[in-house]
Amino acid sequence: MNLIGYRLGGLGSPAVQDGRVPAGPGEVVVDSELGLGVGEQVTVSGRTLRVVGVAEGVSYYFGQPTLFVPIAEAQAIAFGRQPLAMTIVTQGVPATVPDGLQAMSGPQVRTDLERPLASSTQTIGLLDALLLVVAAGIIGSILYLSALERVRDFAVLKATGASNRALLAGLALQALLLAAAAALLAVLLANLLAPVFPFNIEIPTSAYLRLAVLALVVGLVATLAGLRQAVGVDPALAFGGR
């Protein structure tokens, strides 16, 4: 879990959904993800704290719940009661910053929080790309097998006057519908599954747009898989028995 100690009444006070903010030592506000209610107790590093409030959506590092305690309590838990702090929160931008400290804006802090997660997000990005390649492969394979199965149909259509362009357009349409259906299913699943995850998931509009473009590209690339069957088929194949 993450531990935040703050000066009571000062900046950093959590927005409590249930109960109240801590009024003194031994009291704590917990994230709802921890599953504790007001009045319950939680032990942190051997110190027993009483839950006085529950806040929602205050987690970071992929859903790790956060505990808000008076700063003295945090110093007792983390620094052996020494008067130390890791962060100073200010209102407005400080004109000068003491040596050894660095001024950061809200978005900068948010980005900085993601630093320890860099390798994890990179792994997820890699998986994301791999899954896209696999999806393209599956759609391509389906189309290839479907084209292979219909070689005689292509031959018959060609023998009856269908042009290569018409056959390709049919294939491309099938691939695009397949890719679009897969993308739609992905959007539905993402929206259904997002709330189930133990941390907050935001799907930006750009992700939907990227998916639509990707579906288009994957569909068109998959068309290439069936290209040879449709274009290369000899219409004379339509003659003769099965």
Added chain:
Amino acid sequence: MAELEIRDLTVQYASGGYVVRPIDGLDLQVPSGELVLLLGASGSGKTTLLSVLAGILTPSAGTIRFGDVEVTGLRGAALTNYRRHTVGIVFQSFNLVPSLTAPENVQAPLWAAKVKAEPTRARARQLIEQVGLADRADHRPGDLSGGQQQRVAIARALAHDPALLLADEPTAHLDYIQVESILRALRELASPGRVVIVATHDERLLPLADRVVEMTPRAPSDAQIVKQLVLEAGQTVFEQGDRSDLVYVIEEGEVEIVRVRDDGAEDRLASLGAGQYFGELGPLFGLRRSATARVVTRAAVTGYPVRDFRQMIAPDGIAHIVRTAAH
């Protein structure tokens, strides 16, 4: 004037690494309204001729003229246009698209020709009714009997009201009850303004035809008498692709049997001397010569009609000839 005119048509192609010539110098004239039967065994060139007539296969030599159009001179879009509008094909095994309903199968050639949706549907409906399948209009090929599928195939072939209707073994997969309706339909379609060509190996279809083209290479009439030949080195007794006539026995000299490959090279299959025979399988089974017999040193050979040969060489049957044949 004949509606369909074929002159000196030859089709030659490579198959299995060797040169094959299923059609060799075919001439045929068919007036409008006739039904022509291409009769012959498998491999006799029936389907090849249909493919050439359909504009799918380009012949090696010769011309085909249909009405005012010289089919063998058509290329590219003109050929596609000919296939679309002049030719209708009824394929063996029906060849319907299984995922489409009966009317949709009939509509397919019209889609390809970019005919508008409403006329396409109306034409398909009319043709499905014409072949007597109005009550099966929502069915897919898998739910139809063989005869019904073949009638859908005929309806599809008629989508553009073609002047040339080609049918490849249209009764091959049907029982005798279904055959009747297909034969009646084909016969009725051979009306003024249209030529119907049916390829079949089934001689029972003979009464259907106005004209019959025998595709199996029959031995010429002089193949009934014994023929003696004296040939110089380099001369051939017969050539690969020729019609088979006699079985030859070498009296003296040497004859080599060679097969011409598609790259022009020759495979030497056998070298034969006095007392040996060659060229027996062609006339026995009604096949064209599968190799060339060429004289190596001045040779005297005697050609025997099949009946005489059987009497002379294999009075007990031909099985051992087939087993021991050099080619």
